[in-house]
Each structure stands twice: as C-alpha cells, then as structure tokens.
Amino acid sequence: MTTYVHDIGGAPVIIGAGLAGLMTALHLAPEPVILLSRTPLGTDASSTLAQGGLAASLGEDDSPDLHLADTLAAGDGLCNEQMARRVVEVAPQAIQSLVRLGAPFDRALDGKLRLGLEAAHSRRRIVHAADATGHQLFHALLAVARRTRSITIMEDVTALRLVVAEGSIVGLLAVLHNSVFAMPTRRVVLATGGIGGLFRDTTNPLSSFGHGLALAACAGAELSDLEFVQFHPTALDSPRRPMPLISEMVRGEGAVLVDEHGDRFLTDTPGAELASGDVVARSIAHYLAAGHRVYLDARQCLGKKFAKRFPAIEAACRQAGIDPAVEPIPVRPAAHYHMGGVAVDADGRSSVGGLWACGEVACTGLHGANRLASNSLAEAVATSAWVAASVAGTCAGRQWPRLPATVPVRPDPSPMGQIVSNALGIVRNGKVLRETIGTLLPIAVGETAAADPALVSLLIAIAALRREESRGSHYRSDFPGRDAAALPSRLTLCTAFENAVALRWQKSERSR
Template sequence: MTELPNRLAGRVAIVGSGLAGLVTALTLAPQPVVLVTRAGLGAETSSAWAQGGIAASLGADDNADLHLADTLAAGDGLCDVAAAASILKAAPAAIAMLEKFGVRFDRTADGVFSLGLEAAHSRRRIVHVEGDGSGAAIVRALVEAVRKTPSITVLGDVEARRLLVDDGRISALLCATRSGALVLPASRIVLATGGLGGLYEATTNPVGNYGQGVMLAARAGAELADMEFVQFHPTALDSPRRPLALVSEAVRGEGAVLVNEKGERFLVREPGAELAPRDVVARAISAELGRGGRVFLDARKALGRKFASRFPAIDGLCREAGIDPSTDLIPVRPAVHYHMGGVATDINGRSSVPGLWAVGEAASTGLHGANRLASNSLLEAAVMGMQAARDIAGVLAPTDGTAATAPATGLPPPADLSMVPPVVSRHLGVLRNAGAMHDAIASLLPLIESEEASSDPALVALLIAVFASLRRESRGAHARPDFPLKLASAERRTMRLAEALDIARETASHPLARSA
C-alpha cells in the first residue's frame, strides 16, 4: 500500500465529489490533485439531487445588491454581510465557469437565460439545466470534465475517516479502502463532503451523509460555526420512499399553492404566502401536521397538464407514488434539506486549522445566516470551490513527506447511524425546547464516549444539540417555543469540539436532561 500514497504525496487532497469538490479540483488544474470519494464521482451527493438550480443576478431587472438584500432578509440577521456580498457578486463568473466546463443552462428562444422564481426572491434569478434536473445535469458535466483532466487522480470507493495533524497543522488523510487503511500524506486538504441529512429520519439528502466533514474537522480541532441551523425543506413528497423526494420551491414559484385537508390556504395571510422564507413555511406546515391534519401542494390550476413538461423529474417521482400532479393534490411534509452551519471558514474557504479548507455545505461562510435563501447553495459551492482553489494554489506544500503511517489506534470503524436518527428526529426537529435538547445531549454523549460505530454521527448530532441549547431565542431555522422571541442583536457562534463536549457533560448531569 505504500506505493500509492508515496506517488500521491504532495498533492492537494479533496474529500467529496459533489459540485464544490469537482469545481475545486477543476479550478486547481493543472496542479496535481487527488480526489477521494466513497462512491462514484458525483454519486451520493446532494448536488446531483438539486432541482431548483443556481441563484444568480443575471436578469435585466436584477443586480447583486438586490440579491444580497433578499439573502440578508432570509438569513434573519445572522449573515456575514461581507462574505455574502462577495459570494453573490461572483455569481456571473461562476455561471461562466460552469459553462466553460460543459454545463448548458436553459435559455429562451432569443438566447438569454431562462430565469425561474423561488421563495423569498424578489426577482426571477434561478438558472436551470434541463428544467428541474439542474443538479444532476451540472454534476454530470463536471464529472465528464474531471475525467478528461489528467492532473486529477480519483480514488473511488475510499472513505476518509480521520484528518491527521502534526504540530498543529494538517499532515495526512487516514482513509478506509477495501484493502484496509490508507494514509495519504497531504498538507493541503479540502473538505467538500456535503450535509448531514442522514442524521434525521425524514430527509431529502443521501441517507449516508451525516456531516462527515464536520466530524473530520471537529476531531482535528477546527472551529465550527452555527451548528444549530438545520433547514427543513417545507415540501418533501409525503410518501414511504426514503430518502424523501423533493418537490422544489420552483413549483410554488410557478403558482402552486399549499392547502390543508379542508382545502384551506393556511399561508394566505403570511407575507409572501407560499413563497415566504423556508423556515416560515416549514413551521406553518408542521403546525398543520401537529394538529393531526394533512398538507397538500395544489398545482392543478397553476400548471395542470404543463406540469410534466415543466417539472419532468418531480412528475416522475409523484407518479412513482401513484399521484398525477396535473389532476391530484400532492401530499407534502417538511424534511431536512440543508445545513447552514458547519466548519467555520473565511472567504477563501480556510478553516482555523492550517492546511485545512472546507467548501460547500460542509462549510459555514456566513452566506446563509439563520436560513438559506433558495438556490444559494449551489452558487456558494461553485464560488467557494473557485475561491479555495485559487487560495490553495498560492500555498506551497514543502512539508509533504513520502512516509506516513496510520495512528496507533488504527482505523476507526465505519459509521453506524441506526441509533442516532431516532434521537435527533425527536429532539432536534423543526421545533425545539430546553428539555428535549438536554435529553438529546444525554442520549448522544454516551455514544460518543464509547468510541464505537455510532460515535462519529453522534458527535455531529451532539454539536447541533449543544449549539441549539445555547441559542435562547427563535431565529430563522432555529425555533424554540420556550424562547419564541428574537434577541435584539444577532450573533454568530463558533466553538471547538473540546468546549462543546465540556458543555455537553455539564448539561447531561442537569435535571432538565431527565425531565423532558
């Protein structure tokens, strides 16, 4: 096994093959890169499942300032304004970069971008590829470009288990392969591992994604930010399928409305109605379900027979569940869709650990604040992939050696998620309270301290619970009936794992942890 790591020593190592990882690798070319992915290129990634597209201020009536205003409003006071402005301003360059790598965005008959409208956007600014198949089409084009790039070596069916740190900086990546442990010497590593929907029973994400990037960075000593902010997409298709199929906000953007089992539009008095920010819509739907009701998306009048041509992928998912969207109501429910928190980074994707970058959903740049604006995620992944690559290109790697060995403790076991989602789903859902969060901490802490197969996913879930317990207000995607009001000033929070574990141990011994 020594020949492979020695041959790849000194290369930038990228963990993950969604949009952010692929863009980082392509932008670094012709600099040698090794891309580590536990599945095939682009497989098991949220990027490939994205329906809505990419938000970009490309219309004649739009600009980056308007896009920023919408982003800040959705972010509910918690966005990093400078970071958000920088990322959104780079949208045209990101779209041009993707086109250079073979992405073909939908255009009108006169050749201009076909722009869609989604919730909380004041302009039509969502660029699509193949209608509602945007993510899959974008990832497909980038995968093809990666395969044609000789400077990128892909290690498929390889899972990163730990980051190795020497004298305070990144030194190697410890991986699991079919043949056993593999240690890749690398002083520059990029985490592009995606989100954490697999921690929840109801999610639209690949169920194996439990926040691996957060786990890797946390165990390496990196600062984490805003871990409590987990966004529930309001309209997942309510069916036995797992993960749940997504019914894009773009359907509501085309005029579909939400009704309960009585046929009532329960959001009609809310500013923006069905196109209110996601946290507002998700809470409203949860309230209807909580009283024993049901919620449906009604696209019959707005789209009718046009539904199948406008949203072919969603139409197929509905028909798989026995629903014809042109004539039937579509049953929906909230499901975990995106994590606004993650590894704290600067505008170049740098974490607090020298040699470690994070991009895409694994990172927390401050763009999304307390509640992500629809379709800003793919934009951030593309922009930050470019930004991190440019930053890394200027960082020399003189310390990458040709010899690296696994730590004495050996290879950590593969993650077992079976014990974590029931705890997380019950206690860290759309609505949270002190007793439930304390119970979550008390249940998760022993799993972490056991250092067995549940330890890694339990660690990420515990971080959500600890951050959530400290935010004694309701803001964006974090809603607490026991603290229903917002604080006068919004503050982002960063924390390292050691501090979070100290808080968790103190919390677990508190009477509240046994009273919910």
C-alpha cells in the same frame, strides 16, 4: 488492522466529489490533486439531487444589490455581509464559467438563460436545467474532470480521520474496502456535503451525516452556526427515502398549499406560499401536528403543463401513485440543508493549518440563520475558485504522519434518525435538548459505527441548546422570541472524555 502509507507526492486531497469537490479540483488544474469519493461518483452527493438551480442576478430588472438584500433578509441578521456581497457579485460570472464547462442550462427562444423564481427571491434569478439541474450539472462537470489528467479520482474511499501535528494537517487516514491506509499531505479540502442523513425525514442522501464536521472537529477546527438546519417545506410525503423534493419552483409557478379539505392555510402569512422557507415549514409542521394533511396543489397553475415543466418531479409523484396534473401532492417538511459548518475565512481556510472547507460542509457566513433558496450551489461554485487559489498558493511540503493508535470504523448514521428528529427538528426545546445531549454523549465518545454521527449530532444539539432565542431556521418553543443582541456561534471540540466533551465556546467576532 493493517495500515499502509499511500504516497501521493504531497498532492492536495479533496474529500468529497459533489459540486464543491469537483469544482475545486477543476480550478486547481493543472496542479495534481486527489479527489476522494465515499461511493461510486454521483451516487451519494446532494449535488446530483438539486432541482431548482443556481441563483445569480442575470435578469435586466435585477442586480447584485437586490440579490444581496434577499440573501440578508433570509439570513435573519446573522449573515456575514462582506462574504454575501462577494458571492452575489461573482455569481453571474460563475454561471458563465459553468456554461463554458458544458452546463446545459435552459434557454429562452432568444438564446438568453431562462430564469426561474423561487421562494423569498424578489426577482426571477434561478438558472436551471429543467428540474434536474444538479444531475445535469454534475455529469457535465464530471465528464470534464475525467478528461483532466491532473485529477486523480479515487472512488469507494472513505476518509476516517485527519492527522494533525502541531496544529497543522500532515495527512489523513482512509479506508478502501477493508484496507485502511494513510496519505501524507499538508493540504486537505473538506467537501463532504451536509447532515440531512442524521434525520428520519430528509431529502439528502442517507449517508450524508456530516462526516466532514466530525473529521474537522476531531482535528480541532472551529465549527460555526451548527444549530441552523434548514427544513424544506415540501418534500413528497411517501415512504421513499431520501424524500423526493417538490421544488420551491412549483410554488414559484403558483402552486398553493391546502389542507385535506382543499382550503389554503397560508393566506394570512405575508408572502403566503412564497414566504421564506422556515416560515412555510413551521406552518406546515404546525398544521400536521394538529392532525391535518398538507398538500401542494398545482392543478390550476400548471395542470397538464406540469409534466413538461417539472418532468423529474412528475416522475417521482407518479412513482408514489400521484398525478400532479389532476391531484394535489401530499407534502411534509424534511431536513434539507445545513447552514452551519466548518468556520472558514474568505479563502475557505479553517482554523487548522492546511485544512480548507468548501460547499455545504463549510460555514462562510453567506447563509446566516437561513439559506436563500438556490444560493448554495452558487456559493459552492464561487468559493471553490477561492479555495483552489488559496490551496495552490500554499507551500506543499510533506511529512510522514505519526499514525493514531486506533482507527475509527466506517460510520453508520442510521441509529441517529429517531433521536435527532425528536430533538433537532423544526421545533426544539431545552428539556429535550438536554436529555438528548445525555443520550448522545456516551455514543459519541464510544468506538461503534455510530460514534461520528453521534458526535456531529451532539455538537449540533449543544449549539441548539446554547442559542436561547428563535431565529431563522432555529425555533425554540421555550424561547420563541428573538434576542436582538444575538451573534453567530462558534465552538471547538477540545477533548472527548469517557463521559464528557470539553468545548471552547465563543460568540463569533465575524462581521455580520
């Protein structure tokens, strides 16, 4: 392996070019910034796949207080209320800033933004661009980023390790094709997205395995709430991966969940089809495990209007040979969103000097034990401004990093699918988690392409084992009840040995 040093003049580096990375880079302008993307832009970012939209209290019958109440209810007691309040209060302004950047959101005849309804929202507050919000938004922002001279975009570059000296970032190691190089910088923003790619059934790009979590863990950063993985109740049940999503908005329009006989099975559940996502996902998983098939039936509420209202979803159904206007859509839950992540403060700073995190890889505490639908893009947009201000206000400096003796190979998460889906799916239990930790440990401390994905899976499994209760998206069949005294969790990877990892585990002191 040859490693050369790529001098970037100490500019900050953003790892990841989804919505969080793009917005952070745009907010940093005119400060020079390097934006890294593992693939050609937009080809493996969850941001481009978002259908529903962004939650903001813009309606006349709505307010930040109501949005906050819904967010806290979904978070099931573990949200950081201060952070949640801050995000919902700025969300309406964040939407206006996106409009100014060219976001083509849908408007009503009177010119006002059209607001959709999603599960567990008490008001219509989802700003969207038909059912391809992420795609439209991403490409509008990308066009602005490409015109912004202070942003240097580097595609096909994968960050492999952060280099730390005396508890602070001094650079990173990355690979372009087969060339490994070092970038000296004292400011790195992780914007690497989620972890769905660790699971067999996922709506995320298959490469989204939480690489940012592995980078942060190996740099000694604190990680928080890792056990909380949200499963979307209604992914299209076809062989296609990632699984196309049948957005909550379809249920918001009145579509109902039925079994193979056409019978609804959620009528006794408070909220029925619009109950919180984890309740709906668990009910569907339970029904599937009992040998039923589950369908989303939009024939009555939308029928022929389906294609006009949800063109991208209709196209995905058609590809699978289904016409949603006249047939029910087969659905099953799929790993969708990670509430846990790199523990950050109000400015997006991690516990390691010079390391920030933004977007899905970060854990701000907004989501607690479960995310309220469409709060994640709103969070990425809101927090990117705070992260950028904090990065810009930090002294740059430059120190040539002492390079590590070995460089990890480019990771491959594919061996994780079976292991992770069995142990860390919708229903978990201690016995399987313990066995899985034993399976993952040697892979995580090894040197194969599966090492980093296994490390992320291992840390999630440990967090899931330690949470001996059921709450939000985390359900333990051996601990089905709720522990009234439970707190958010935090862990730090201290050292990885040949057959063990040393962790610092602490109950979080962050406000709830």
